Amino acid sequence: MTIPERLIGPAILALAFAANAIHNHTALGGVLGHIPGFYPIVFFIGIGVVLPALAFGRTVRCEPVAARPLGVTLGWRDAIAVLAALVIGCALAAKPLGPIVAQPGGMERVATLFAQLLIASTAEVMLFLGAFGMGLRVLLGGRHDWRFGLLLVVASSLLFGLFHFTYPAPWNVLDTAVTVGVVWIAVSTLFAITRSLVAAVILDNIMATVGFATRDLTLPLSPTLGLLLEVLAVAAFVAAFAWARRGATAASPSPAPR
Secondary structure, eight states, rough: OOOOOHHHHHHHHHHHHHHHHHHSSHHHHHHTTSSSTTHHHIIIIIIIIIHHHHHHHHHHHHGGGGHHHTOOOOHHHHHHHHHHHHHHHHHHHHHHHHHHHHTTTHHHHHHHHHHHHHHHHHHHHHHIIIHHHHHHHTTTOOOHHHHHHHHHHHHHHHHHHHHHHSSOTTSSSSHHHHHHHHHHHHHHHHHHHOOOOHHHHHHHHHHHHHHHHTTTTOOOOOOOHHHHHHHHHHHHHHHHHHHHHHHHHHSOOOOOOO
């Protein structure tokens, strides 16, 4: 069964909402959560990275000019966007992280959180800017002007805030949902201007690090494993995108002999 193009992005996002809610709020999710590596591999990489990559590849296969609006090309603009993400992120993080970094071991703690959260930030950007942006672009007839960007910022920020109700405490409360939604405005605005998924991931991860550090939260994932998962996610994205992009060529019939 072929899913209509206009439904692919919303379907991926709906699956992400359902899977995260099941994982965090059901007995089945609790059982599966005790399997080492199950959640980061199935949710962050499988749903959050591989599915959007397959959708991007399918879209670019049919419409090559869609690559830049979707953020799946790399070039000099991405380098500038990454630099902007670092400058903006450091400027926003300097005040809240300053007292933490000044403590003994504070810099190591911040660096550890950054490495641990990178895989989650990658999945968030792929879902709420990649998959959702792709669906919104189809809904608007392929346009990617300032109106598209404005709608993407507003709608994705609202959805990102709502998504946190699928998490456990302390994230599934209204004030936290509003806070992360406001933070997402900065991340999505950067993407709307630069169309760089890489830059959006970096800014999102800096802000996520601020959120965890200022709340004195920790993660069971080691920083080394976090970085390994990120490498696996990048490799999975490249492989899935390349496979989906070549799919039509491989499946198309050979031309009739003349």
